Amino acid sequence: MDSFDIFLYLGYTLVIFAAVAAILLPLINALGNPQSLIKSGLGVLAIVALYFLAYAFSGSEVTQAYSKYGIGPDLSKIVGGTLIMAYLLLGCAIVGIVFTEFNKIFK
Secondary structure, eight states: OHHHHHHHHHHHHHHHHHHHHHHHHHHHHHTTOHHHHHHHHHHHHHHHHHHHHHHHHOOOOOOHHHHTTTOOHHHHHHHHHHHHHHHHHHHHHHHHHHHHHHHHHHO
16 A cells, blocks of 8 residues: 555645646746736636626525535535636636637638
């Protein structure tokens, strides 16, 4: 079982290294072009605003089946906000795909 643990920790280390590299390397590259950094910041700000909007619309109801797992109204509201945001982003993606395809047809 010890060799399994070594590879598990090696896998954790590689995932953390890849995540850090995926975040830091584009930031280092963007320092040469600050305009792209501003656009990326606006995109992140828009997603955060969308989450808070979805969080405001989500409910905090907890059914009896979920309360036995320690899920309270706060966690229910967070999960509901995340689901609503995912649905909104999925809808925007589908509308964008359909719009792009129709735009190609009529050009």
